[in-house]
Amino acid sequence: MRPIFQTEGGPMTDETLSRKEREQQRHRQGILQAAVTLFAERGYHQTTMQMVAEKAEFSVGYLYKHFAGKEEMYQALLAFHIHSLDAIFAAQKARGLSPLEEIHASYSAICEHFNHHRNFMRIYHEEVAAEYGDLHRSKERHFQDLRDLLQRAMDQGQLQPFDADILAAAMHGSTRELFARMAASEEKDPFSGLPDILFRLFVDPLRS
Structure with a gap:
């Protein structure tokens, strides 16, 4: 860890x-x-x-x-992961990638992070997680970032026109469930294929 x-x-x-x-x-x-x-x-x-x-x-x-x-221990763990995810998104944004490249790179970095912190992912979805407002605010920020990137990809012609809110919600919700399942996996590196899975499911069918 x-x-x-x-x-x-x-x-x-x-x-x-x-x-x-x-x-x-x-x-x-x-x-x-x-x-x-x-x-x-x-x-x-x-x-x-x-x-x-x-x-x-x-x-x-x-x-x-x-x-x-x-509870304070859990808050310390949660604060670490919120800060880490914010730093991951900021680092990918600073790279000057295209919208779709930024989304894929962000998912890849997040998967690498949680592959090193699989025990936390196993408790992330427990009832206690819903008690912390910081977590909800962080998730909302990341959802809006994803939604904006998808909209930019559509505006730039990388994706066919679609409702960016619905697409972002589908990707965001699926990621949460997939992370929960992969955290319980016995595989050595269960997260590594997730970015490609999400793109095949949600992005590739809408490519222009």
Whole structure:
């Protein structure tokens, strides 16, 4: 699992931290690694702070020095992934690709990200995810970005005219369900083929 730590300005780097802070950071990452593993294995609601402490090999009291409870752990995990997805979309937008190239590149980068964080994807669709407004706002931003790119592709003649809202909703909704199924897969790299699958289903039939 890649490092999970978040501040308001985004992930910190080792260069910005003192030795003591780096040690605290490693401990925090270890706690979150233990938490996301247990959330995926046992379910968020069935996991206790005692279980996380035992998995992370820290005392329960030490856990509370870093997190007020498992909800705060989940919020830290969620914040990391929201920031990561925002960064992925921004990076692809900055490449100056055509609309369809940007969509495909974004899906490819997202799949690579979640292939490294499959345990989080296994808990992403649990009931608890619906409780966080930041998640809904992030999803709405990404939906609008997808819708705008599809509309641009139509305006530029790459796709035949179609309702961009309906097409974006179909792709967005299918992606959510496919991610959930692939996260549960035993394959080594189940996400890698997803961009091509989505294009064959939704984009290729509308190419001009």
